[in-house]
Amino acid sequence: MITFEHIRKQFPDGTVAVDDLDLELPSGKITVFVGPSGCGKTTSLRMINRMVEPTSGRILVDGEDVLEKDPAVLRRGIGYVIQHAGLFPHRTVVDNVATVPHLLGRSKKERRAAAMELLERVGLPTAFADRYPSQLSGGQQQRVGVARALAADPPVMLMDEPFSAVDPVVRDQLQQEFLRLQSELGKTIALVTHDIDEAVKLGDTIAVFRAGGHLAQVGTPQELLERPADDFVRDFVGRDRGFRGLSFESAASLPVRPLGEVGGARLVLDDSGRPVCWEGPGVRGGSAPVEGTFTAHDSLRLVTDLALSSPVATAVRVDGAGRADGLVPHHDLVDHLAARRAPA
Template identity: 65%
Template sequence: MIRFDAVTKEFPDGTVAVDDLSLTAPTGKITVLVGPSGCGKTTSLRMVNRMIEPTRGSIALDGQDTGRMDQAELRRGIGYVIQHAGLFPHRTVLDNIGTVPRLLGWDKKKVRDRSRELLERVGLDARLGDRYPTQLSGGQQQRVGVARALAADPPVMLMDEPFSAVDPIVRDQLQDEFLRLQDELGKTIIFVTHDIDEAIKLGDQVAVLRVGGTLAQVAEPAYLLAHPADDFVADFVGRDRGYRSLQFQEAPRLPLRSEPTVTLGETPATDAAWLLVVDDRRHPLGWVEPGRIGGRGVQDADLHRGGTVARSGGSLRGALDAALSSPARRGVIVDDSGELVGTVLAHEVLDAIEDTDRPERDEGDPVHGGAVAVAGDEA
């Protein structure tokens, strides 16, 4: 657990980057700091490993005041990932990953084995280990940056806009893998971003900071979307917040209807307007219009692939989007293995939405009300 206690950072030129910040990042969770530029989110992050020293207040790591620890040792115990990865250009990928274990004095073989293991863990080919950073793409460099931060298995990770310098598709990929990795590792993470979508996707709790370095609100994402503390947060969270909040609502009991299907090569035996095409494992491929095919076998070129597919037991957002995007107006629902379960109509999803509860508003404390509860937090 990382705890900011009334932390203020004033730079020598008089600008106040962080103003009286009190915040707790619970153990094993991802806390995202988000806000416009100049809100002090990076400064706050960098005060945790004392890359920047607070002017007032204190930061405690599992109850220990970081201000009293040896700077270098403190940092060796905290994984640190930055925007442009900051890999050492003169060292190979493996040597980059092994940096902290070597600083800690591990023996060579152990460092090497651990570095290889991490290379694989972050989804990189073992052959990349002997390359140099300039030979890697931006996304690959960022993965190596994450691997380097994880090398000595620190319980705490600080991540400063780690995915913002890569293109959107890669970013999405990296985010998904990051969440998968966090599921396995359960680190205590503080993550800085200026992108509210990234914050909501990744954060167990999200802290919105405003320019001038004050905390506007800290809450779980669903709570944040449902009950922004003020106009600034509401504005920052954005327009589609109603729709986006559906992603935190599970869709347990949608009235699924069974759907007649056809496989490729088969001739449709119906004159329905739309027919769902699946492969031999019953994974949906797309929709066809039997009326236009005219009595021959379904070909690949006949498929309409516009519809998204939602996972049964997934979010209401996924289910609604599947219904809205389907050319047949019937949203395709699959199970965890990707096999067709049935279809659902948009109004049925909407009915389900009306039955859900919104996160309950904490009237007493609009700023901290929706934060993740911390065990043993008596103050």
């Protein structure tokens, strides 16, 4: 666990970047620092590994005051990943990963083997190992940065906007891979972003900062979306928070209709009962494939998306074996969404 106790940082020019920050980052979880530009996210992150020294207050990592530790020793247990990866341009990919102090005591062969394994772990083909960073795409460089940070197998990782310099498709991939990796590794992670969508996707806990290094709210993604503490958080979390909040609600209680006609179209199944397409005069062109289905374990966000993108405005539910077992026309969905907010 990482604990901020009354942390304040005032730079020599008088700027107060962080003011009286009290925060706990649970072990083995991802805590996201989110907030507008200049609100003290990076400064807070960098105080954990003493790249910035606090003006007052204490930071404890697993109960130990970081200010009482040798910075070099401290940083060995803390991986650090920044935007644009921060790779050494004149070293090959494999050397970038192999040159972390932790590996330096080993033979050249061992170091290379360890580096190769890490590259694979972060999803980078080892064919890239002998290239230079400039010969890699932004997303690939970012992966090398993560591999390098993991090389010392540190229990704690600090990540400052690690996915923000890449296009949305690559970002999505990197985020997915990062979550998969974290589910195996269970590191204590502090991750900075100013993208609330990224925060909601990655954070077990989200700390929302506001200008002047003040904490506006700390909570799970669901708590923030459903109960923003004030107007600042409400605005920051955004206007489509109602839609985002559907990610946390289960489709289990959604009423479904038996398979049958909807709006002049019927659902065509294959031999084993799996949905194939919609057919009938109600479908433009007479027929259109069923492009997605949901089960009772999915979220209302998925069901809403399916209903909105369906050629007949109807989401199809399937059982565990993929056989169609119910329909949700969009008007039923809207009624359900409205009713769940109404007083009993």
